[in-house]
Amino acid sequence: MNILLAYPMYPDTFWSFKHALKFVSKKASFPPLGLLTVASMLPADWNKKLIDLNATRLEDEDIFWADYVFISAMSIQSDSADEIIQRCKKLNTKIVAGGPLFTSSSEYYNDVDHLILNEAEITLPQFLTDLEKGKTKQKYTSENWADIETTPLPLWGILTMNNYTSMNLQYSRGCPYDCDFCDITVLYGRKPRTKTKEQIIAELDILYYSGWRGPVFFVDDNFIGNKVKLKKEILPAIAGWMEKRKNPFYLNTEASINLADDEQLMQLMVKAGFEAVFIGIESPNEESLVECNKTQNSNRDLISSVKKIQRAGLEVQGGFIVGFDNDPPSIFEKLTSFIQESGIVTAMVGLLNAPKGTRLQKRLEDEGRMLKDFNGNNTDFSMNFIPRMDLKILLDGYQKILNKIYSPKYYYERVIKFLKDFEPKKKKVFHLNPNYILALFKSIVKLGIIGEERLYYWKLFFWSLFKKPQLFSLAILFTIYGFHFRKISGSSC
Numbered sequence: 001m002n003i004l005l006a007y008p009m010y011p012d013t014f015w016s017f018k019h020a021l022k023f024v025s026k027k028a029s030f031p032p033l034g035l036l037t038v039a040s041m042l043p044a045d046w047n048k049k050l051i052d053l054n055a056t057r058l059e060d061e062d063i064f065w066a067d068y069v070f071i072s073a074m075s076i077q078s079d080s081a082d083e084i085i086q087r088c089k090k091l092n093t094k095i096v097a098g099g100p101l102f103t104s105s106s107e108y109y110n111d112v113d114h115l116i117l118n119e120a121e122i123t124l125p126q127f128l129t130d131l132e133k134g135k136t137k138q139k140y141t142s143e144n145w146a147d148i149e150t151t152p153l154p155l156w157g158i159l160t161m162n163n164y165t166s167m168n169l170q171y172s173r174g175c176p177y178d179c180d181f182c183d184i185t186v187l188y189g190r191k192p193r194t195k196t197k198e199q200i201i202a203e204l205d206i207l208y209y210s211g212w213r214g215p216v217f218f219v220d221d222n223f224i225g226n227k228v229k230l231k232k233e234i235l236p237a238i239a240g241w242m243e244k245r246k247n248p249f250y251l252n253t254e255a256s257i258n259l260a261d262d263e264q265l266m267q268l269m270v271k272a273g274f275e276a277v278f279i280g281i282e283s284p285n286e287e288s289l290v291e292c293n294k295t296q297n298s299n300r301d302l303i304s305s306v307k308k309i310q311r312a313g314l315e316v317q318g319g320f321i322v323g324f325d326n327d328p329p330s331i332f333e334k335l336t337s338f339i340q341e342s343g344i345v346t347a348m349v350g351l352l353n354a355p356k357g358t359r360l361q362k363r364l365e366d367e368g369r370m371l372k373d374f375n376g377n378n379t380d381f382s383m384n385f386i387p388r389m390d391l392k393i394l395l396d397g398y399q400k401i402l403n404k405i406y407s408p409k410y411y412y413e414r415v416i417k418f419l420k421d422f423e424p425k426k427k428k429v430f431h432l433n434p435n436y437i438l439a440l441f442k443s444i445v446k447l448g449i450i451g452e453e454r455l456y457y458w459k460l461f462f463w464s465l466f467k468k469p470q471l472f473s474l475a476i477l478f479t480i481y482g483f484h485f486r487k488i489s490g491s492s493c
Helices: 018-024 033-041 060-065 075-090 100-104 120-133 184-188 197-209 227-244 257-261 263-271 286-291 302-311 331-342 359-366 391-405 408-421 434-449 454-467 469-489
Strands: 002-007 047-052 068-072 094-098 114-116 167-169 214-218 249-255 274-282 315-322 347-351
Touching: 002 033, 002 060, 018 434, 018 469, 033 047, 033 068, 033 120, 047 060, 060 075, 068 075, 075 094, 075 100, 094 100, 094 120, 100 184, 114 120, 167 197, 197 227, 197 249, 227 263, 257 263, 257 274, 257 302, 263 274, 274 302, 302 315, 302 331, 302 408, 315 331, 315 391, 331 347, 331 391, 331 408, 347 391, 391 408, 408 454, 408 469, 434 454, 434 469, 454 469
Parallel strands: 002 047, 002 068, 068 094, 094 114, 167 214, 214 249, 249 274, 274 315, 315 347
Antiparallel strands: none
16 A cells, blocks of 8 residues: 655744744754654555655645545644645545544544544554455544553654754653643543653664754653653663763653652753753733642742752743633733743743633533634634633733743843853753754844844843853754744734
8 A cells, every 4th residue: 555644734833933944944843753653553565655744745646646645633733634635535535534633623524534533552453454354434433542552663764854853752641630721631631651661762762773863852741740650760761871872862841830849850851861841831820820720830939930940950941821711901911020030931922722622611611602613823813712801902912922022122131031040950962963053154144134133132142152152052042933933923122
């Protein structure tokens, strides 16, 4: 069989880093890990071709070549996924679709030949068995959770690694917390399921021997869901591997704020090569945290927790939300001040939305406030429900937050604030990368000479060069990020 694995395009959003990618001459941030893993589950003698529309054009010849087109997508990719489906239909090529988009919204995809829903470790073998017998169904689903200790290595051989800024791998699925607005527990459950240390080392090995050097993102929605196993097995194993290989990767991931409560865990993460962690902080307003059942964030000094993680040697990237029922009119100024004071450079602020299957969606439906399904993008000034706050006031306040935190004055002030306090504990091994040298020169021209932020750029440039030379490359990276954030939000001086 000829199998085309097609990954739909992301729209231009906060996390697309589209405007930053041009500086490093890359086409996309991360490869489609799910499709690469699915490719490994298919029979070895099938021919497999990957087309990631974020990096490559999908031609009609590619669709003609395929016996089946496998599509995986998240909600935010739905428009591009719909286009791929229509093109396949027009060319009479059968479609097999799975992933979060199709699992949460299968009722909209009756025209897809085969829906492989929930987790592929369970439902894909069922489809393959039926295909061999010539008795396939339209929908394959399961209420069970997969044992991810059986998950095979992704098929990295079909990927052009040079198109991407970072590689990725998955250690766990599921999250022990149950925030009202989050659909992770709907899709993957509340009990974290983890891979073995042997699996993780094998995944690092295959990336290393494929020639990759640079960032590797652990895609877990909460990397520290099982702290005991991390501390006893996984992190020591990664640290040993990294030391043996002379630290070829820079690691980052996502975690909950209670990481700050475990000094040993933070130290082990840093020793293993982790440099940054994304944390859903959501709101500085205690009532809003209680409202959305963000128990791990409640009753704590959030800024103190952020500073503690940063002092341990981990850059904190933060997610924030406005639009909670309990948000007061002062929330916009309060959130802006929080972000500035915390020194969180990569601060993503979005509007509250209610994904399908979440407790928030159920409550809003009961209250008659739901408007439509969530499109997966909470930074596009749209909400899928009627907020308590007047919508115009909410949207105006949201825009003011973005205008301020991404404006060169406040953004660069935050960068310097962070770099002053940040002391990485692990010495980074320098890997000469022509793309990063080119990025430096591009930043000098685009930001330092013709950019509206040029005064701030040169102040940071020379400050970091002389005061924190070990963080100079990070400072330049932040200037490039800032350019992207301003483009996305429409902010200026």
